Amino acid sequence: MYIDEFKAYFHAVTDDRQSAKVTYCLFEVLFGSWCAVIAGAKGWFDIREYILGHHEWFKRHSMFIQGIPADDTIARIISRMKPEPFYACFIN
Numbered sequence: 001m002y003i004d005e006f007k008a009y010f011h012a013v014t015d016d017r018q019s020a021k022v023t024y025c026l027f028e029v030l031f032g033s034w035c036a037v038i039a040g041a042k043g044w045f046d047i048r049e050y051i052l053g054h055h056e057w058f059k060r061h062s063m064f065i066q067g068i069p070a071d072d073t074i075a076r077i078i079s080r081m082k083p084e085p086f087y088a089c090f091i092n
Helices: 003-008 026-036 044-052 054-060 071-079 081-089
Strands: none
Touching: 003 071, 026 044, 026 071, 044 054, 044 071
16 A cells, blocks of 8 residues: 555654644645645645545545644644654655
8 A cells, every 4th residue: 555655765764742632643744734735735734624624534544543634734744854864754
């Protein structure tokens, strides 16, 4: 499945958040954001709207089971990622 391949490519991107405070999985937010941007999303609100519109598909693939984060939460999660490992994943 392509989702597993995406996950394998982005394994170097680590989640530095405190695990006790994590509600939304980094991979889910990253994958959902990536899909939304490919589909034309231009900002955090658009990313959230895309995920909302495709929530059933994401749930069938065991993502966003806890719900969909607010656009500010998506922005905060993505902005905490270190750019170097993310960039290296794209280059590979």
